[in-house]
Amino acid sequence: MRRRDEAGTAAKAVEARGLVKVYEGRRDRQVRALDGIDVSSNQGEYLVLLGPSGCGKTTLLRTIAGLERPTEGEVYIGGQLVNGLPPRIRRVAMVLQSYALYPHKTVHSNIEFPLKAENVPRHLRERKIRWAADLLGIPDLLGRRPRQLSGGERQRVALARALVREPAVFLLDEPLSGLDAKLRATTRDELKRFQRQIGTATIYVTHDQEEAMGLGDRVAVLDAGRLRQVGTPRDIYDEPADTFVATFVGSPPMNLVQRANRLVGFRPEHLLPAENVAYDSRVTMPLRIERIEYLSGDRHVYGTVTKIGTETRVIARLPATVITPLAPGETHEFAVPGDRLRFFDAEYGIRTAPVRIGG
Amino acid sequence: MSGTRARAGDRTRLTDREGFLAWAFLLPTIVYLTALVVAPFGLTVAFAFSRSTSDAPSYRFGGLRGFRAVFGDDVFWRSLLDTLTLTCVSVVLVVVLGTVLAHVLRADLRFRRTVRTLVLLPWTTPVALSAISWRWLLGPAGSPVERVLRGASLLHGGGSPLGRTGPAAVAVVAAHVWRLTPLAAVIVAAGLNAVPSGVWDAARLDGAGFWRRLFGVTVPLTLPVTAVAAVFTAAITFVDMAVVRVLTGGGPHDSTQVLPTLAYLRGVEGGDIGAGAAASLFLLPLFLAGVVVALRAVRRAEAIR
Ligand SMILES: Nc1ncnc2c1ncn2[C@@H]1O[C@H](COP(=O)(O)OP(=O)(O)OP(=O)(O)O)[C@@H](O)[C@H]1O
Numbered sequence: 001m002r003r004r005d006e007a008g009t010a011a012k013a014v015e016a017r018g019l020v021k022v023y024e025g026r027r028d029r030q031v032r033a034l035d036g037i038d039v040s041s042n043q044g045e046y047l048v049l050l051g052p053s054g055c056g057k058t059t060l061l062r063t064i065a066g067l068e069r070p071t072e073g074e075v076y077i078g079g080q081l082v083n084g085l086p087p088r089i090r091r092v093a094m095v096l097q098s099y100a101l102y103p104h105k106t107v108h109s110n111i112e113f114p115l116k117a118e119n120v121p122r123h124l125r126e127r128k129i130r131w132a133a134d135l136l137g138i139p140d141l142l143g144r145r146p147r148q149l150s151g152g153e154r155q156r157v158a159l160a161r162a163l164v165r166e167p168a169v170f171l172l173d174e175p176l177s178g179l180d181a182k183l184r185a186t187t188r189d190e191l192k193r194f195q196r197q198i199g200t201a202t203i204y205v206t207h208d209q210e211e212a213m214g215l216g217d218r219v220a221v222l223d224a225g226r227l228r229q230v231g232t233p234r235d236i237y238d239e240p241a242d243t244f245v246a247t248f249v250g251s252p253p254m255n256l257v258q259r260a261n262r263l264v265g266f267r268p269e270h271l272l273p274a275e276n277v278a279y280d281s282r283v284t285m286p287l288r289i290e291r292i293e294y295l296s297g298d299r300h301v302y303g304t305v306t307k308i309g310t311e312t313r314v315i316a317r318l319p320a321t322v323i324t325p326l327a328p329g330e331t332h333e334f335a336v337p338g339d340r341l342r343f344f345d346a347e348y349g350i351r352t353a354p355v356r357i358g359g
Numbered sequence: 360m361s362g363t364r365a366r367a368g369d370r371t372r373l374t375d376r377e378g379f380l381a382w383a384f385l386l387p388t389i390v391y392l393t394a395l396v397v398a399p400f401g402l403t404v405a406f407a408f409s410r411s412t413s414d415a416p417s418y419r420f421g422g423l424r425g426f427r428a429v430f431g432d433d434v435f436w437r438s439l440l441d442t443l444t445l446t447c448v449s450v451v452l453v454v455v456l457g458t459v460l461a462h463v464l465r466a467d468l469r470f471r472r473t474v475r476t477l478v479l480l481p482w483t484t485p486v487a488l489s490a491i492s493w494r495w496l497l498g499p500a501g502s503p504v505e506r507v508l509r510g511a512s513l514l515h516g517g518g519s520p521l522g523r524t525g526p527a528a529v530a531v532v533a534a535h536v537w538r539l540t541p542l543a544a545v546i547v548a549a550g551l552n553a554v555p556s557g558v559w560d561a562a563r564l565d566g567a568g569f570w571r572r573l574f575g576v577t578v579p580l581t582l583p584v585t586a587v588a589a590v591f592t593a594a595i596t597f598v599d600m601a602v603v604r605v606l607t608g609g610g611p612h613d614s615t616q617v618l619p620t621l622a623y624l625r626g627v628e629g630g631d632i633g634a635g636a637a638a639s640l641f642l643l644p645l646f647l648a649g650v651v652v653a654l655r656a657v658r659r660a661e662a663i664r
């Protein structure tokens with residue numbers, strides 16, 4: 001940690017420039033897992049990589065760690081070019097998606113292994129193992145072997161094995177995916193607090209957008225080996241760069257209605273019965289209601305909008321405070337505040353300037 | 360109890376009865392084992408307690424006479440020691456070289472398939488044939504190795520390498536190691552393949568260097584298969600007589616004699632069937648004990664995982 005401070009605050013913790021990774025398959029079949037990625041993570045930052053399954057998140061992390069050799073491009077850690085250097089010299093701590101615990105070692109020895117490799121003295125090792133075990137709630141498991149653990153327990157051991165170190169950067173590949181909802185929430189909390197405390201840059205991979213938005217200082221959205229958008233969770237949610245980000249983030253996803261050569265986008269929670277939207281600068285549209293779901297206090301209204309563009313099926317999410325009576329089959333006037341509308345190119349899906357919609 | 364279930368029962372065929380199938384599949388093995396293992400073994404035991412000779416082959420009970428003859432033989436004790444030494448040295452070399460070769464086999468080589476096939480050749484060559492090749496290589500006057508050694512002034516006087524006590528023993532070990540290393544390599548490679556590859560990634564991420572990865576991860580994880588490879592190597596070396604027989608004929612002066620060749624020498628060539636059978640039986644308890652110990656260790660190592 002000392003060395004990094006000397007290196008100056010200007011140096012990024014991790015920087016990837018033009019990363020391309022092509023996996024050679026059998027008979028010239030190739031997979032372009034990374035297709036020109038430029039991304040950097042600042043000192044002490046929590047950067048979350050978010051994307052659908054198979055978009056290249058793990059590949060990106062493994063390339064940064066030095067487990068995979070990039071086909072093209074450079075990786076910098078702490079401002080230094082690390083291409084070709086082994087993980088040991090890059091000083092990265094990583095939780096692999098498959099946990100990869102040492103099957104012949106006890107949980108205790110598993111967590112101890114990286115400390116031994118760094119020649120940490122014994123009493124210090126013991127202290128760190130205790131600390132990590134307490135942090136992740138696994139002190140009772142220290143004497144067991146991996147095959148005697150549940151999936152979630154293994155995952156916590158893998159996390160402990162990474163957290164006991166003092167690396168230049170933490171790389172966490174879906175470290176909480178095997179935990180139940182409640183444990184995931186508390187562990188997520190602990191992780192964030194731990195990272196604030198030690199201030200080590202962390203790159204965190206997930207395909208769970210709730211986790212991404214909750215944990216990340218910044219979120220990088222990937223799709224098919226390309227970076228779609230990097231920004232704060234707020235940016236990602238409110239100002240999506242394209243239709244992929246707009247529909248991948250948010251649940252239910254953003255509604256998109258085609259209008260000439262544009263797509264008009266609005267989030268379900270902004271589509272409300274017209275009487276609940278301030279009169280000035282609102283855009284109204286009739287919604288033919290098909291189905292209503294009642295989910296944790298909100299009403300999700302499924303229906304078809306007309307008038308503002310092509311007839312499209314959309315979803316409106318009405319908070320409990322909206323009490324307008326609605327029933328399937330009827331058509332009701334709904335509205336969206338004008339400043340909540342987003343516009344995308346209908347052909348390429350990228351964000352464009354707003355257009356006027358009468359009404 | 361329903362109609363469908365009853366009807367399903369009607370259609371049970373002979374091949375659905377597991378008991379019948381088990382016996383049907385086992386039968387050839389049982390016949391084969393009886394003919395080739397159990398019967399000769401019984402005969403050996405019977406002959407070990409006989410006073411039969413090739414001149415008078417009819418069976419006459421002789422008590423411990425055969426064993427007494429063997430135990431009184433100096434060459435027997437020396438070949439017993441030689442057999443054990445040969446086995447131990449071969450096992451160590453085969454396991455070490457086999458492990459190295461296993462890693463080579465797994466590496467992402469360009470001509471992986473070709474390399475694999477080539478590596479396996481020594482194991483697939485018949486023992487007698489490969490022993491003959493070694494004999495040609497090292498053997499009597501004018502062999503390539505002899506000429507090279509003489510050229511480098513490492514060999515003086517008369518006689519080939521195989522005609523000298525030390526070099527002859529080394530040649531026997533070399534032939535065994537050359538032949539069995541591929542087998543060990545294949546066994547260890549299978550063991551390596553069974554370890555989830557993430558474990559090696561984890562070890563690299565955890566900052567472990569080459570030696571720590573080797574002795575902290577790879578060796579303990581492949582210990583069970585390595586033990587199996589060792590047992591196989593030991594078994595094959597222990598009972599083999601072709602290599603010694605072809606390469607050195609047990610010489611010079613019985614210095615490379617092993618128990619199987621001695622048993623053959625005494626029993627078949629010397630004509631004392633009782634002594635020969637006794638000498639070959641002497642291997643059995645020793646060998647069984649070794650195998651049992653090794654397999655126990657394997658099972659314990661497996662249980663830990
Ligand atoms: N070793 C490999 N050989 C060939 N193709 C691979 C290899 N590893 C990954 N791929 C391919 O590269 C692409 C990206 O894989 P990657 O594992 O990075 O996805 P991911 O975003 O981590 O997905 P997930 O969320 O399911 O873990 C996928 O199409 C995958 O099939």
Ligand SMILES: [Mg+2]
Pocket residue numbers: 057058059097173
């Ligand atoms: Mg992945």
